[in-house]
Amino acid sequence: MRFMMxxxxxxxxxxxxxPSEELLEAMLRYNEELAKAGVLLAADGLQPSSSGVxxxxxxxxxxxxxxxxxxxxxxxxxxGYTLIEVKSREEAIQWVLRMPDPHGKGQxxxxxxxxFEPEELSVNEETRAKIKGQFGL
Incomplete structure (x- = not known):
């Protein structure tokens, strides 16, 4: 099961x-824990919406x-976001609870x-196979 935080x-x-250097270091340690556990797929911070469309x-x-x-x-x-793959919703929640306060100021x-997994999106076997192939699942 994949989840996005x-x-x-x-x-x-x-x-x-x-973010402060302390917060950056805490987030790096957290991401290392996710990676060592084999559940981390991606993690990124996003620029402010002023640069968005x-x-x-x-x-x-x-x-x-x-x-x-x-x-x-x-x-x-x-x-920002962190993308993980875990065995259950409960495991995902436990990982979220371990994340440091992402802004470091109590906010x-x-x-x-x-x-969604490909098999949840379509009943058509051919379409599901295309989805899996396109996204390397």
Whole structure:
């Protein structure tokens, strides 16, 4: 089972404030633990939404709408993520609970979401095989 730990942004992260050296070291130790346990697939911090672009599809079949950042609600913005593969939801939760406060100031919030597996997306065997092949699953 794959899960994404979604680290929510704060006003500081949206302002481009970098994490402290202590927090960086704590996160590096945490990522090393994940890697040693064989569950880490990816982990990255994201730049503030001011450097982002949002593309939406307001009408079916219509032209996409492009909006440059920054975006308004910091708590709805993603500041980073960690992608893990574990045996259960409970194991994923335990890994989240071990993560240091991602912003180091008591403002951290992490959302845990399970990722769909190819067999959950389609009943068509050929489509599932294509999905697995495309993403190396």
């Amino acid at each position: 979604i680290v929510k942004a704060t006003t500081d992260s949206e302002a481009g404030e970098k 949002r593309i939406s599809y307001p009408e079916p079949g219509g032209k996409p709408k492009i909006v440059d950042g920054p975006f308004t609600e910091a708590k709805e913005i993603i500041a 951290g919030e992490i959302e845990l979401r399970q990722i």
